[in-house]
Amino acid sequence: MILGPRIITARGSGGVCLLVATVCAAAVLAGGRARAATTGVVTAVNATSPTRTIPAVLGTTNSSMLLGTTATQMILGMPDRLETTGSLETQLSGTASTATGYGVQPRSSGEQFSTGLSSGKREQASSSSQAVFGPSDAATKASVFGTTNTQSAIDPAGRQAYHIDKLYWMYFWTLASIYVVVLAVLGWALLRRRRNIFDQEQELRAHQAQLREAGEPVRLAPADVVIPRHLEKGPVMVVAAAVAVTVVLLWVFLIGDFATGRTLNALASEKNPLAIKVNAQQWWWEIKYPDEVTTSNTVTTANEIYIPIGRPIRLETQSPDVIHSFWVPNLAGKHDIIPGYPVTFFLQADKVGTYWGQCAEFCGHQHAKMRFSVTALPEDEFQAWLSTQRQSAPSPSTESQKRGQQVFLGASCAMCHSISGTQAMATVGPNLSHIASRSMIAAGSLPNNRGNLAGWILDAQHIKPGCRMPQNNIPADDLEALLDYLESLK
């Protein structure tokens, strides 16, 4: 009688719990399946949906970036290059080298390193089952279309990320199955008939009635009414088993963690690493390829890291201001960069492609726009890229470019930026010696095209409020010349 309503209430809330749990589990499983579908063979995905429209693109990645570009292009009356046609096959074929991903200026197909993989390699790449991308515009485009995850920890492209991914899925499936088992037991416990308790209550009432008849004092729980042994055994076994499973699982997790940690660190002891210096600052990344033998060969660039595949990369990081965190999910885990405390760590890419990185430690106003990219290339293409970057900035060839150089050196630009081969040698802002070879400006905030560059120079505080780039008041004709010059710095 007393227990009746309680059981009903318990059943009601239990039902709600079960419902919620089932929905959650279904959602998780559906997500897992969706992921499996998207990370499948790229060509297959493209074959089913060869053409995607702009709204779909905006929905997938970097909507603000794309919107910004369109806005700038509309203002400047430039043709809209956002049209999206063709499958990845056509994008990866020869014609795609001049195709432009979201408004990036077309580049000449003569530059092999910047237009990506050679066509032979492209075919090989698309025929393999892996998602392979070059650093080309086509590749950037492909990533924008969501055909692969270029910023995802569960789509590993490097050895470390692969082990982290394995660990993650081990945790996921173990914990998911524990969750399902626990909920199943909970459901069973709520739904089964509780005959024993009713029986005991009947027994108790009968006993109390006996006592009352005999005139003895009525006790609430007589000493002789106990739960029978055979009923107690089951729960004890279940609890013992659960504890044992928990302990075993914790050990498995612990060993898994240690094993993963060891594999991640194993990279440090491998031979022939490539050293890259990363100076993380508010809110961009200075990248240096030091050359110990000939210091003048040191390459300084910003926000776009190029690495060879299959070779460990030693990243020597430091920060001059606040704590940042270096994170390329497709390649490795996060590494905090703490001011006054140089940190060295290793990573390696095993798949050709361009991967997004992001500062993963809140560092002020423009933390969200402190992005960078890592482009993994075959060793020979990487060396070709490096040797191009080693050259001094191209000297201006046209009248307009010459005037642009004078504007650059005479205005406030030269106070913070440097261009190799000129008098501009400041190290406060990004090195602009080969700015035209980069695909993005302002630490991955905007595609590198003429309109965005102009907007950035004139009013960076509107695009990235709080950044270190000041507003500049440059007359229109000077600005045009300056843009001509900057666009010539391949």
Next chain:
Amino acid sequence: MTKNNGRMRSASFMAFSAAFALICIGGCQREERPFRVAVPYIGPQDGPRLSTLQPGPEMPVKHVRNDYEDNAWVLSEGKRLFQLYNCSGCHFNGGGGMGPPLMDQKWIYGSAPEQIFSTIMEGRPNGMPSFRGKIPDQQVWQIAAYVRSMSGLVPIDAATNRNDDIHPGVQPENSRKNVVPLQSSIPPAAEMPL
């Protein structure tokens, strides 16, 4: 008695809360960060004069008010730029070296905001370079505000007490008491060449 006590206690609590709230409200705009803001305007009659001689009756001196001086963030930006543009290369951290010290009360070319602005923009004889066109106006105003803070000429509650990053750095600007600026005579070596 106890009732009275309670009342007094609650009244004093209310008064304390009100005072605390007022103090907090007062601090609201201390660190407002004006990323895009109009710079102080120097009219045709406001700029600093390079000579004390004037034809006719003397015009009253009207100094420009640099609103940046009330803002702690701007002062810390000025400090950052002071290092960044290598002002510290000659003036060191305010103590002076190759250039004159900035944290004392002596001013060769005037202590008013527009005078400092003009010193940075136009340069001065014997060493001070002209930064016109090299540093955007708003940043020059920020640096001018910081320069004045080094000798305690900005409101004490706005004077920065820390850098805007993790390194504490040097802080002459909050170790200086407000001192009366003195116009020193221009040393013969620094006179404008005729």
